Amino acid sequence: MNEVAVNEIAKEKGATIRIYPILKRAIDFIGALILTILVSPVFIIIAILIKLDSEGPVFFFHKRVGKNGKVLKVFKFRTMIINAEEMLKTLTPEQEKEFKENFKLENDFRITKIGKILRKLSVDELPQIINILIGNMSFIGPRPIIEMELEKYGDDKDEFLSITPGLTGWWACSGRSNCTYEERKALELYYVRNYSAILDIKCIFKTIKTVIKREGAK
Numbered sequence: 001m002n003e004v005a006v007n008e009i010a011k012e013k014g015a016t017i018r019i020y021p022i023l024k025r026a027i028d029f030i031g032a033l034i035l036t037i038l039v040s041p042v043f044i045i046i047a048i049l050i051k052l053d054s055e056g057p058v059f060f061f062h063k064r065v066g067k068n069g070k071v072l073k074v075f076k077f078r079t080m081i082i083n084a085e086e087m088l089k090t091l092t093p094e095q096e097k098e099f100k101e102n103f104k105l106e107n108d109f110r111i112t113k114i115g116k117i118l119r120k121l122s123v124d125e126l127p128q129i130i131n132i133l134i135g136n137m138s139f140i141g142p143r144p145i146i147e148m149e150l151e152k153y154g155d156d157k158d159e160f161l162s163i164t165p166g167l168t169g170w171w172a173c174s175g176r177s178n179c180t181y182e183e184r185k186a187l188e189l190y191y192v193r194n195y196s197a198i199l200d201i202k203c204i205f206k207t208i209k210t211v212i213k214r215e216g217a218k
Contacts, residue, residue, distance in 0.1 A: 020197055027139075046077055065145055065150060067161060138165070170203055171183075171188050
């Protein structure tokens with residue numbers, strides 16, 4: 001292959017990389033708008049169940065780190081008791097170690113009865129379609145993390161933050177809670193480094209399979 005042909009291929013690849021994020025944003029917005037209308041009855045039912053189950057608001061807004069390190073508020077259905085953050089101070093040494101390593105607990109005593117069901121069915125994250133409408137999240141991308149987790153990414157931190165976070169992603173559809181954090185990191189970085197329309201399509205189908213089988217949902 002001559003140099004001219006190689007340059008032409010490189011130009012085409014570069015154009016695709018520049019165009020796809022614009023196309024993806026359009027798909028995200030239209031898809032989120034349609035989905036919001038379709039699932040609004042489900043939102044109402046879930047809201048009622050949450051209010052009947054425990055005291056506190058229906059939604060929980062969690063600060064996460066988004067694209068290029070910008071802080072964003074992630075919308076979620078509340079699945080924990082209202083003083084969940086304060087309860088972290090009561091963890092046993094073993095629980096504290098587990099939380100520092102994985103930023104979650106295997107048997108989290110702070111989760112409500114309805115919260116357990118919502119997490120098991122993978123619907124507690126549904127309100128993040130609002131984030132997608134706003135534009136600080138996408139349907140597909142690395143899951144947004146809390147600031148403390150950034151240290152896990154070390155020198156790969158800026159690369160990880162170069163992509164808009166997603167409602168689901170390569171880690172989320174590949175086992176989630178069944179993965180160690182190092183495995184999660186590898187899966188998230190794999191997506192960032194191979195970001196493409198084809199990978200997004202694969203991720204959509206894998207996510208559907210994961211939700212149906214409830215793989216890694218806790």
